[in-house]
Amino acid sequence: MFSTRTVALLLAAVALVPLGTPARAAPPPSWPESQLVPGVPPGPHQPWQIDTPDQVLAPKVYEPTAAEDAVEPRDAVQGTYALVEYVPLDEAVTRVVCSRRTGPYQRGVERWLKLKVDGKQSTADCTAIRAFQQRQKIKPAIGFAGPVTWARMQLISAKKDPNAREKCPVRTRRVACVDLDRQLTWVQKGTKVVFGPVSMRSGRAVHPTRKGWHTVYWRHKNHVSTLYNTPMPYAQFFDGGQAFHAVYGSIHTTIGSMGCVNLTIGDARGLWGVLRKGDLVYVWGHRPGT
Incomplete structure (x- = not known):
């Protein structure tokens, strides 16, 4: 959390930034990941971090004992x-009511809300985005078109038929579909969706989740990364060190994982109950911002 001195310096810096420039006159900004921070000061459960390290190398495969499998991850x-x-750091500090900033997902959010798609923030844009954020309990609801707002829209759109675009191949057996474009995953058997869709976090630019066909080759309910001593609950490995698994932190971050498909505990538990060793995994697309 920011110290009093840090906040004072940030406020002084913000005071020097001209705020009267019309949005239409500003060039489309590029948002380096370091400029965006969680807009709500987190508690001990979610420190000011933007990454949870995952297993990079393939684990040592062994048969977990019955007692080990009986213990559910916390x-x-x-x-x-x-x-x-x-949101931008200065807006997180000053707690603006309605952002004047053009967010990194501005066009996509405008399109989803059926606004004028020009990639520029306006008062109407901010009002509509803010209303959506309030309905979805996204905080802070300041109308900034950030990654969490965008991700929520992708999930809502996919609920009825996640494979409407037919990007995930249909097979008679179970296929775990990993959509990097929308950061969603689900399981289908034939054309029937048997799990999901749910939001997920895939690999970052330098450690991307590998595309193509894979197979679930090892499952370990209470796995811990031997590289980072990091819990990987409900781990289901499908390609080397890459696995579906839960994380004890937010999956909605501006930086991706080290290659794994990160899920919430509840979603990872649900997926564990659906997939089995030998099931197929298909990965396609490109993680936004990478």
């Missing part, structure tokens, strides 16, 4: 998966 602390939007 639940995440309440509030861990709250929808906390990433």
Whole structure:
């Protein structure tokens, strides 16, 4: 959390930034990941971090004991998966009511809300985005078109038929579909969706989740990364060190994982009950912002 001195310096810096420039006159901004922070100061369950390290190398495969499998991984602390939007640092500090900034997902959010798609923030844009954020309990609801707002829209749109675009191949057996474009995953058997869709977090630019066909080759309910000593609950490995698994932190971050498909505890538990060793996994697309 910011110290009093840090906040004072930030406020002084903000005071020097001219705020009267019309939005239409500003060039479309590029948002380096370091400029966006969680807009709500988190508690001990969610520190000011933007990454949870995952297993990079393939694990040592062994047969877990019955006693080991009987233990369910602990639940995440309440509030861990709250929808906390990433906003510009100065707006997080000063707690603006309605953002004048053009967000990194401006065009996509405008299109989803059926607004004028020009990639520029306007008063009407901010009002509409803010209303959506309030309905979805996204905080802070300041109308900034950030990654959490965008991700929520993708999930809502996919609920009825996640494979409407037919990007995930249909097979008679179970296929776990990993859509990097929309950061969603689901399981289908034939054309029937048997799990999901749910939001997820895939690999970052330098450690992307590998595309194509894979197979679930090892499952470990209470796995812990031997590289980082990091819990990987409900881990289901499908390609080397890449696996579906839960994380004890937000999956809605501006930086991706080290290659794994990160899920909430509840979603990872649900997926564990659906997939089996030998099931197929298909990955396609491109993680936004990478």
